[in-house]
Amino acid sequence: MQALQGADQPLPRDKPEGTMRNRDAAHASSWLSRDLTHKLLKVAPAAYRTHVNDLLLTALAQVLCEWSQQPSVLIQLEGHGREDLFDETDLSRTVGWFSSLFPVRLTPQIAPGASLCGIKEQLRAVPDKGIGYGVLRYMGEASFAQQLAALPQARVTFNYLGQFDGSFNEHQGALFVPSADSTGTALCEDGPLGNWLSLNGQVFDGQLQLDWSFSREVYHASTIDTLARRYEQALTTLIEHCTAGHQGVTPSDFPLVRLTQAQLDGLPIAAGQIEDIYPLSPMQQGMLFHSLFDEGAGNYINQLRVNIGGLDVPRFRSAWQAAVDHHDVLRSCFVSQREQSLQVVQRQVTLPFVELDARGQLESWLDDWAQADRQQGFDLAQGPLLRLAVLRTAADAWHLVYTSHHILMDGWSSSRLLGEVLQRYSGQMPAKQAGRYRDYIQWLQHQDAALSERFWTAQLAELDEPTRLLQAFKSSAQEGGYGAYIQLIDADGTRRLNAFAREQRVTLNTLLQSAWLLLLQRYTGQSSVTFGATVAGRPAELPGVEEQLGLFINTLPVIASPRAEQTVADWVQQVQAKNLALREHEHTPLYDIQRWARNSGEALFDNILVFENYPVSEALQRAPDGLVFSDLRNQEQAHYPLTLVVEATEVLSVRFSYDRQHFSAEGILQLAAHFDHLLQSLCAPATTRLGELALPTVWTQSVQRYPSEHCAHQRIEAQVERNPQAIALSFGDQQLSYQQLNQRANQLAHKLREQGVGPEVRVGLAAERGLEMIVGLLAILKAGGAYVPLDPDYPQDRLSFLMHDSGIELLLTQASLLGKLPIPEQVQMLDLA
Template sequence: MNKKEIDKIYPLSSMQEGMLFHSLLDNNGTYFEQITIRLTGDFHVEQFEKSVQYIVDRYDIFRTIFIHQKVQKPRQVVLKQLAINVHHEDIRHLSVELAQQHIRRYAWEERKRGFSLSKDVLMRFAVFRTREDQYEIVWSYHHILMDGWCTSIVLGELFDVYRCFEQGLPVQLEKAMPYSQYIQWLKHWDKDEAQLYWNAYLSGYEQTATLPSRRPSAAGAAYENAELLLSLDKSSTEAFFELAKTFQVTSNCLFQALWGVLLQRYNLTDDVVFGAVVSGRPSKIAGIEKMVGLFINTVPVRVKANSSSSLASIARQLQEDSLLSERHAYLSLAEIQAGSPLQGNLLKTIVTYQNFGAASFDGTTSIGKDLPFVVQDVETFEQSNYDFNLMIVPNQELIFKFMFNKAVYDAPFMHRILSHFRNLLLQVADNPSIALWELNVTGASEISEQLEQLTQTRTAYGKERTLAELFEEQVRRNAGKTALVFKGRELSYGELNALANRAAHRLRERGVRANTIVGVLSDRSPEMIVSLLAVLKAGGAYLPIDPEYPEERIRYMLTDSGAAWLISRRHLADRVKQDISLITIEEAVADDGSLDTNPEPVNGSEDVACVIYTSGSTGKPKGTLTKHANISRVVKATNYIELTEEDKLLQLSNYAFDGSTFDIYGALLNGATLVLLEQEALLDMRKLTRVIREQGITVFFITTALFNVLTDVDP
């Protein structure tokens, strides 16, 4: 690079300096951003490449590299010209599944490749043609260039330029404001006053607020992105927005208050600090909302309140604090932390309120007007250098994204964090004036589990092994014995194991790993049992869904649980209307002798085996996590019942309820026979008593009320 190639050189913003430091320090893909866009229609790669180049020419920030060697302070260098090439591949010859695997592999390789901030073009595009009229765009860039606010601006203009090129029209866009104007404004901003403000704000705070559980081997491990979602329906969302108005605060401050209360409980203190991401766009700069670059910053939020305080009072205090903090939000986090005795340990959790729309375009929006294609879907990937981030997305249905580093926090633990936050939401929705001391973080099911652990007997029940391992032990002992009976059809332990193994291997091939939540949608049938065992053998946790549930409840359960996959009976697959990776059990058990062997175990008895949903106090179902050890303790070597290979157990309970675990595993973990009951027999007491007699049922779990009805019908 020589001087003739350089347009301008100027300093970095505080946030850019922080990102440069972490990128050089970690070298692990931190601050790598990736957006995948799916298109359907008439699309021309050549015109798209011209459009991308137009946008690069239009914005200085996209022609910028960052120099940090042989200079006193890092500088950003804007080049006069920067050619950008769009990688494109035609993969129409691949099946849908293989095409998706190919694109995911490419996206992963891009993340692994990362960016050299001083040498690379810090933005890359790839286009994949998957079908005659279907395309996927993978857009990768370093976060040091711009923040999430900018993505909708850039994509909107990119598609607008494409339309103009396609139709032979002149491009008519307002003149772009260079990012250097913002850097120039920062030079005249009073940094000393900001430092004094943050020093005073954090005065007396000396305890880091953390989440209560970390993996012991987390230090130095590679970052593993994971995400769980909690969503509220439209009516609940509207209720919380109204509540914020009643409190006379923003909804952002309301949810920050709730997170602060949860951190107080975890850390046994009235005083906690967490990070909040702010827009960082000074209103004094005209047209700042259309400028492209990096403006966001992370600043501390302090929640200091005793147990008699109300959520309203905390939220109002946060509102007052945020108005003061806004004037001083341009000081880098590193400089803010320097004034605290905790230094780099000041923040361990980050909360982001996404007050800009996620980039989404279609052929009818004003941005996408007259486009010859439709944007079907937009997915984003980003990696922070914090191990926990809570993102709040205020759409018509509020979404809370729990984004975390799996190398530090495991999924079952994070499910519990999500459950605790949801418990707070439910209680505040029921009673907005509730005092902090009245809030219960743990739900009834978790309290019950804790009591059970306190009253555990000393009976040896194989607590170190998973349900899959305990079942496989019975297969070795009783391969030829009948394991399952349904409508005259019988499966031996060996046959049942082989079918479950085939499905488990196919789930593994599709990415199911330890603690992956997999929805199961099945009616009463052997395929239902095969599906449950397959998920367990693959290492996942199954989420049983009754096909009779309303569509809205099914959607809620899949979203709320963060289910990654759904395994379904073929004739029930159309009951699911949302976008989720699906495999039918009929496809999964297709004959392939090479897949009949037991998969290698990938989890332990303390991992989650299943997620059971029950009705919540406000009508919303509530998910309960059940570990392998919890179930095996109930059915193996118990001190209240003796189950043997001679027993026949009747599966009376709906598999979507926790009572079913006794029926299913009481049989299959003890070498007994499980008899599945037809739906018709469950609704007819005379048929039920006949099944019990004809099948020689020796054990079944039944409520007292139903037992009394049975004895009345057949004494």
């Protein structure tokens, strides 16, 4: 009603008292040349992201307003009425009369671009393409229908029927073509005309034709013919403007955000370069805040490094660029305005790709180069937020440094991206993308926030106070940056954990969370504790979500109150149930949850646990023939003081990434040992009570601080001088003193040096558990090499991959194991004995 209200002056009429019967109908025509019609249909709409109808109506509004000397005009639009309003209803093949008629007020501007953009927005503001008007006018409440009837009436009807070239093209096999013969009278001659002016447009034989129908008893033919000529001129001016390089966007182009035209015009990205704009996901908002809050910290800047053999660099670069072109999320940048933060997808970006010759450079030089590249960070307002460098290290060897901002993708997406790049590199086209990241953002906007608030409020009722693990340490560490420690649980231990998880019908992730919650309770002394769990966040109801790239993960609090009298079985089932319960609400923003906790919005935890089931190494294993990947390194850093990243393969790996300002290396070692102990303790009889799972007392004593500048073998040698006869190793009934251990290691180290072992040389170590394994490890360190542990109980294909992936040049093993090991031809062997 608001759009129709106003004191409208009626359109001019030559003979106001004239009759308006079908017998009084006369016609005039507007035409466009084939060239202008082609531009209208194929070129002009791209300038301002309009439809053909927008241009036709803008020209009409301009002509009618100039004729009537009014700033706006009411036009009745006719549509097909088959709108896609209901998911379960498809009217595309239904026979019936669905046409809709509705009025719209159009207000043109003086400048062509401003006029077109303004009318485009006026048309987009009509809900459901006007189908509701007829429902309210003729089927709604009588009082409201009367109000609509009393409003000013549109005296011009417009209907654009579309293109009929294909329908009637004899060369394309059309069954029918229009006849030049008259169809005769279709309407009662004494019936009323539809409106003062009725315009029907269509494209036939490559030309736009617009028919003007009017009453000759009301208008002179010359009047309407003049309007038809002016319309041709106005439409031509619009088309020429749109095809002259002008470009612009309007708020209706981006329905997922609420922006004014002034806000759009203020964006630091040219209108023609903008493909889409939408809000950030909850996790993206958090990452954006922490990235901008402490720009120099390097938070959420990820870096993957890997050695590549047999690389075709131009083809590799093309494959990456094709992936960037294909996925809108890889062309996104992030703009913060005063009211909101926006995710802007750019139409085209060129992937930064550096190619350097690093032959003759040491490994340390590569490390320094990669670190400097990572420290550059990213300007989040300027895409793309990923870059690659290929450093040539030998005639047929390269070192890839792939740096990206975590705000673009989660780990699952990164693994899929690498797989797609390798697929493109091999000449294969990836499957068609089922959806886009914007679909997920749109899905988020339709979730029930009130329902999530009720769920999380109930969960938070169990938590007495935030869980601050770092306060339990009271560390005096003053170092800067982040440190890392990797804890490995051997194949036997991993198998036991998986077997117990299957027995209890829980996931391995649940066991890890159960142990971590127990550890938090023991360290903090709180009855109820929480930590941040990173969830996948991909809604099952979103088609193709598993194949999409983007940041779907979210970090949510897992809150629990383990009781001493609980059995292990009951405890792990409780944790599993909590994870299942939050699945329906895992999209909830963490900042909302913290607000609902009524702790002034402060953080609920200072540590997070991430369970990864998408190792990048698996994507690299599927590399096309000729490509060889080895020595994979992946560096990630969140803003939390402590992050645990678990990678589940045959050997469970737990990476502790910690802020050195809050945690010392010794403290992390203690924490890791306690975590390992509690995790393994869960595999005790399921009826064991949690209160019976004690921490080793030795670890609660003070930890000796060792000089960080001394290597492990140097510390052994120092112990030899202090106490040579003290027992260094004990295995069954076998023992070695520090002196004996050092002597045997020195002897083996000399043999290794004779085989060429030195700095940067990787040596595989495959041995049964026992004294010889430790002797071999120490000998490799003394020779200056790097050891690669190989468990002889691993499957053959796993061992083969590790040997190739690590690039070992020599294998230190035992004669009894030679038949079990798939040793590459180029690898030398040396017996431990």
